[in-house]
Amino acid sequence: xxxxxxxxxAISARNLTRRFGKLTAVDHVSLDIxxxxxxxxxxxxxxxxxxxxxxxxxxxxxxxxxxxxxGHPVAREAEKLRLxxxxxxxxxxxxxxxxxxxxxxxxxxxxxLDGQVRAARIAERLRQYHLxxxxxxxxxxxxxxxxxRLALAAATLHEPELLLLDEPTSAVDPQSRxxxxxxxxxxxxxxxxxxxSTHYMDEAERCHGLAILDRGRLVAEGSPRRLMDSIDAIxxxxxxxxxxxxxxxxxxxxxxxxxxxxxxxxxxxxxxxRTDPEGSIRALLEKQGVQGKVERVRASLEDVFVAATRxxxxxxxxxxxxxxxxxAVHAGESG
Amino acid sequence: xxxxxxIATKEIRQLRRDxxxxxxxxxIPLLQMLLFGYAINFDVRGLSAAVVDExxxxxxxxxxxxxxxxxxxxVSEYDASIGDLRRSLRSGEVSIGVYIPADFERRRLxxxxxxxxxxxxxxxxxxxxxxxxxxxxxxxxxxxxYQASRQVFEVRTEYxxxxxxxxxxxxxxxxxxxxxxxxxxxxxxxxxxxxxGNLELLITTPASPLELMLGKLVxxxxxxxxxxxxxxxLGVLLFHVPINGSLWAFYLAALLFIAATLTLGLIASTLxxxxxxxxxxxxxxxxxxxxxxxxxxxxxxxxxVARWIAQLLxxxxxxxxxxxxxxxxxGLAELQVPIYKLLAFTAVALTVVTLRFHKxxx
Numbered sequence: 001x002x003x004x005x006x007x008x009x010a011i012s013a014r015n016l017t018r019r020f021g022k023l024t025a026v027d028h029v030s031l032d033i034x035x036x037x038x039x040x041x042x043x044x045x046x047x048x049x050x051x052x053x054x055x056x057x058x059x060x061x062x063x064x065x066x067x068x069x070x071g072h073p074v075a076r077e078a079e080k081l082r083l084x085x086x087x088x089x090x091x092x093x094x095x096x097x098x099x100x101x102x103x104x105x106x107x108x109x110x111x112x113l114d115g116q117v118r119a120a121r122i123a124e125r126l127r128q129y130h131l132x133x134x135x136x137x138x139x140x141x142x143x144x145x146x147x148x149r150l151a152l153a154a155a156t157l158h159e160p161e162l163l164l165l166d167e168p169t170s171a172v173d174p175q176s177r178x179x180x181x182x183x184x185x186x187x188x189x190x191x192x193x194x195x196x197s198t199h200y201m202d203e204a205e206r207c208h209g210l211a212i213l214d215r216g217r218l219v220a221e222g223s224p225r226r227l228m229d230s231i232d233a234i235x236x237x238x239x240x241x242x243x244x245x246x247x248x249x250x251x252x253x254x255x256x257x258x259x260x261x262x263x264x265x266x267x268x269x270x271x272x273x274r275t276d277p278e279g280s281i282r283a284l285l286e287k288q289g290v291q292g293k294v295e296r297v298r299a300s301l302e303d304v305f306v307a308a309t310r311x312x313x314x315x316x317x318x319x320x321x322x323x324x325x326x327x328a329v330h331a332g333e334s335g
Numbered sequence: 336x337x338x339x340x341x342i343a344t345k346e347i348r349q350l351r352r353d354x355x356x357x358x359x360x361x362x363i364p365l366l367q368m369l370l371f372g373y374a375i376n377f378d379v380r381g382l383s384a385a386v387v388d389e390x391x392x393x394x395x396x397x398x399x400x401x402x403x404x405x406x407x408x409x410v411s412e413y414d415a416s417i418g419d420l421r422r423s424l425r426s427g428e429v430s431i432g433v434y435i436p437a438d439f440e441r442r443r444l445x446x447x448x449x450x451x452x453x454x455x456x457x458x459x460x461x462x463x464x465x466x467x468x469x470x471x472x473x474x475x476x477x478x479x480x481y482q483a484s485r486q487v488f489e490v491r492t493e494y495x496x497x498x499x500x501x502x503x504x505x506x507x508x509x510x511x512x513x514x515x516x517x518x519x520x521x522x523x524x525x526x527x528x529x530x531x532g533n534l535e536l537l538i539t540t541p542a543s544p545l546e547l548m549l550g551k552l553v554x555x556x557x558x559x560x561x562x563x564x565x566x567x568x569l570g571v572l573l574f575h576v577p578i579n580g581s582l583w584a585f586y587l588a589a590l591l592f593i594a595a596t597l598t599l600g601l602i603a604s605t606l607x608x609x610x611x612x613x614x615x616x617x618x619x620x621x622x623x624x625x626x627x628x629x630x631x632x633x634x635x636x637x638x639x640v641a642r643w644i645a646q647l648l649x650x651x652x653x654x655x656x657x658x659x660x661x662x663x664x665x666g667l668a669e670l671q672v673p674i675y676k677l678l679a680f681t682a683v684a685l686t687v688v689t690l691r692f693h694k695x696x697x
Contacts, residue, residue, distance in 0.1 A: 057539055059695055082541040093536035097352045098345065109341030110540045 008071060010035045010162055010193035011056060015065035018051050018216075025051040027216035028065065033195060033209065035161075038188055040207035041197035042305060048216035049197035050090060053166050056195070057087050070161055083111065086155035090166040092147045096140030100131055100150055103139055104157060111158040125153035129183065145176030152183065156192075163187065165196040169203065181206055201302045212308045220308040224301055231299040233257060233307040234270040234277045238285070240292030249288035255280070258306050269307055338542050342550025346524065350554065356520065360558055364512045364566045368505070368573075382462060382633060383411040384431040385423045390439030398451065402433065407465060420454065424493060426669040427655050430456045430633060431466060449489035457492040458503055458662035459633055466490050494579070494662045502577070505570035506661040507630045509563050509589065510653040514596055514624045515617065517559055521600030522613035524551055530610060544692045548685075552597050559593035560586070579664030587667065588656040591677045595649035598684035605691040624650040652676045 011033040018026040026048040033039045041049040054060040056067055058078030067074050072081050094103045104125065108118040126132045129149040134142065139150060148168060155163060165184075169177045181203065184194055196207070204210055205224045212220040212227075220227055240246040243264050250256045255271040270277050281294045299307075350356060384402075388395050402408055408431055414420040420432040432454030442448050455466040470488050528534045537547060563586070570576035578585070599620060607613035625631060627641055628650035634642055645651045652673035659665035659673075667674065 059535065059539065061695065079541070082539060085539070087536070087539040089532060089535050091532040091535075093532040095345065095349065095533060096531070097349050102345070102348060106341055106345045107540070110338055110537075110542050112337070112541065 009033055011039075011067065011069050011195065013052075013056070013065065013067040016052065016055055016062050016067055017064035018048075018055060018060060019063045025216050026055065026062075029211075029213070029216075029218045030065075031211055031218065031221065033193065035193045036188055036191050037208035038184060038194045038196060038206070039209045039211070040204045041195070041211055041213055042199065042201075042204040043197075043213035044199060044309070046215075047213040049213055050166050051216075052213070053087075053164050053195065053197060057081070057085055057164055083158065084160055085162045085164060086158065086160035088151050088155045088163070088165045088168050090170065092139075092151060092171075094139050094147075094151060094154055097138060099136050099138050100126070100142075101135045103150065104154055107154045107157050113158065121157055121159075125157060129153045144171035145173055145180075148172050148176065148180065149183075152180070156187065161192065163192055163194045165194065167197050167199070169198065169200065177203070201300070201305065204305075205301050212305055214309040220304065227304045228299045228301060231304050231307055233272055233299070233303065234274060235297050235299045235303050236268045236270055236277060236281055237295050237297045238266040238268065238281065238292050239264065239295075240266070240285070240290055242290050245288055245290045246285055246292055249284045249290055250281070253284065258310055260306075267303075269303060269310075338546045339550040339553065342542070342547060343553040346551060346554045350558075356523075359516065360562065361565065363516050364562050365569070367508060367512050367515075368566055368569050382408050382430045382465060383428070384408040384433055385412045385414050385420050385429040386410050386433045386435070387414045387417055387420045388435045389437040390435050392440055394443065395435045395439050395451075398435065399433065408433075421493075422669075424454060424456055425659065425663045425665045427456075427659050427663070427665075430459060430462045451488055453488045453490045455490060455492045456663070457494045458506075458658040459629070462633060463492055463503075466492070494664075501570070501574035502662065503658075505566065505574055505576045506657040507628075507654040508570075509566045510592060510628070510650045510657060511621075511625055511630055512562055512566060513559055513589075513593060513653075514650050515621050516562060517555060517593060517596035518600040518603060518620055519614060519617035520555055520558070521552065521597050522603035522607060522617055523610050524555075525601070525604035526607050526610050526613040529608070538695070544689055548601060548688065548692065552601070555597055556590070556593055559597075560589065563589045563593075576661070578661050580660035580666065584660045584667050585657065588653065588660060588670075588674075591674065591681070592649060592653040592656070595653075595677050595681045595684070598681050598688060599649065601688045602684055602691075605688060620648075624648050627651065629654045646676070647680075649677060649680050652680075 009032040011031070013032075014030050016026055016029045017024065029048070029052060041052065043049050051060065055062050056069055056074065058074050058081060061075070069081055070084050072078075072084075074081065095106075098106065101122070104122045105118065108122060113121060126135060129152060131146070131149060131153065134146060134150075139147060142150065148171070152165075152168070155165075163184075169180055172180065177200075184196070188194060196203070198204055208223060210220075210222065210224050210227060211218055222230070238246055241264070243261060243266060246266055247259060247261065250259055250266070250268060255274045255277075256268055257271060258269040260267045268281070270281075274280060278294050278296055285292050285294070386399055388399065399410060403410055410433075411429060412423065414423060417432075417434055420429075420434065423429045424432050432452075434452040434454060436442070436451065439450060442450050453466050453470070455463055457463055467490065470490055525534075528537065542550075567576075567578075567585075571578065600617070603613055603616040603620070607616055623644060627637070627645040628648055629645070630650065634645065637645070655673045656670050656677075659670045660667075
């Protein structure tokens with residue numbers, strides 16, 4: 001691993017665009033991803049995460065724009081990249097009717113690892129990802145978490161400089177997700193660059209850098225901390241006995257951009273230009289006759305996500321589409 | 336090379352675990368063999384014929400004209416000797432030989448022997464029947480040529496003297512079975528990987544399209560050879576099919592044909608998106624193959640369009656090859672034309688496939 005020694009970003013994309021017929025899946029995305037870090041793509045389903053990743057590894061040709069990965073222009077040198085990148089597809093794409101050992105052996109051969117090296121590498125991965133006692137089991141009979149560890153073992157078998165992980169944890173329980181992220185940090189320690197797409201907030205928060213994608217566009221970018229500090233909204237939390245009443249009190253107010261209920265609290269995003277936000281909210285509650293405690297709080301990553309995706313909306317249809325996507329994000333966070 | 340080996344190994348492992356497909360490898364030949372071997376008999380017209388006229392009298396020419404007028408045969412060549420005629424018959428250029436001996440005039444006057452001989456290619460199912468019908472058919476009576484009760488022709492069936500349908504069917508049946516299984520297996524094998532998402536992973540590996548394709552095909556070549564052997568063995572044991580030609584020539588023909596059908600399956604796999612579609616496409620190839628290849632009906636009776644389509648089907652050329660080798664004992668040198676046609680088919684199909692198969696999803 002000499003990734004650290006090399007200069008320049010691991011991935012550099014300029015105006016990357018991909019259209020499928022009339023639909024623009026990825027819309028002029030430009031980004032630079034530094035080496036030896038975990039970079040996350042956060043976005044609802046259909047926001048262009050997978051399409052972007054597929055363009056970065058040469059599976060799809062961009063309609064416009066270009067990208068350079070590990071110093072290779074993808075359009076011309078996709079084949080040279082194959083040995084340097086590991087790609088974990090969204091769906092489990094190893095062979096369910098082959099055993100763990102057979103799958104890894106096949107991938108090792110395909111990547112040209114010779115007998116001894118291959119055997120040693122497979123043994124190492126089996127140990128690392130706790131698959132030693134699954135060696136002879138068919139992949140199809142394993143649990144989501146086990147499959148995902150196998151997929152990661154396969155994707156890292158040839159020690160790639162760059163790992164592209166497309167929603168790697170979508171079929172995995174919380175404990176397995178935690179373990180999985182531990183292994184990702186271990187890889188980064190050894191110099192690997194990792195690009196991971198997710199719709200889980202807790203996962204996004206673990207990334208060094210983050211890009212929020214919405215309908216194919218890059219709507220926010222930076223480290224999770226910086227994104228939370230520089231959110232373009234005021235975050236208010238309201239604790240009330242009559243939460244539903246409080247919610248009705250905020251309905252229809254222009255400066256209230258978004259309201260979400262968390263148990264007996266309400267979490268509201270307000271227009272950043274609003275003066276005395278706490279006072280305005282208290283006034284609204286009083287008018288409805290609702291008792292409550294109003295407090296300005298730090299933005300969470302979810303607030304950043306909601307602010308970035310909702311505030312950029314410019315048509316009704318898109319709003320409707322994203323409502324369901326946000327539910328997916330909520331569901332993810334509670335999972 | 337090691338990648339091709341890796342892909343082939345994986346494919347065999349998967350096949351061994353896929354009981355249904357594995358069962359079909361043996362089941363399809365067995366079933367078809369019994370079906371066609373025991374249950375089917377055939378009947379047709381417009382056969383190409385070679386004529387050796389040693390008499391060269393106005394009467395012998397009149398006889399040939401009458402034969403042609405019947406519509407059952409079409410004289411496509413005149414040979415100098417019975418040896419040339421047999422060669423044409425063996426290479427499959429003609430299905431029927433008409434031999435008019437030098438003493439035709441004397442036979443005509445004597446009236447106790449048949450006037451001429453029909454040499455029939457017994458390796459094709461329907462021709463034998465036609466010849467029989469031909470003999471029974473009354474030719475227009477020309478004054479003084481042949482008398483009413485006189486038998487004009489004596490029929491000699493070459494290569495299949497007992498005139499058994501199974502003997503005619505079995506060698507060509509190998510081709511039908513291979514068309515069915517080879518096309519289907521390869522098409523399904525690749526489409527299945529696409530459906531299950533394996534292909535997305537495979538194409539991000541350093542394996543080249545050609546390595547992917549060849550690795551996929553190699554196991555099926557062996558399966559094809561196993562099926563070929565199985566059918567041939569059953570044919571010999573159950574139906575006493577004679578193997579008149581060389582076994583090497585036979586296996587070489589089988590290999591050429593397997594290669595052609597496998598590439599056909601690959602083309603299907605680049606077109607189909609689901610296993611069901613791949614399956615349908617293989618049926619789409621199978622039907623015209625059975626009907627137009629000469630397996631069932633001789634070409635001579637087909638309209639030009641059907642013959643033209645038949646030329647595009649690998650089975651057509653294989654049927655020609657295998658009947659020549661197994662039944663007529665022809666050597667490869669005599670069967671160069673179908674060999675080159677099969678090779679050309681494979682080359683063109685493989686080019687089409689590699690052009691169509693990209694290591695991309697779009």
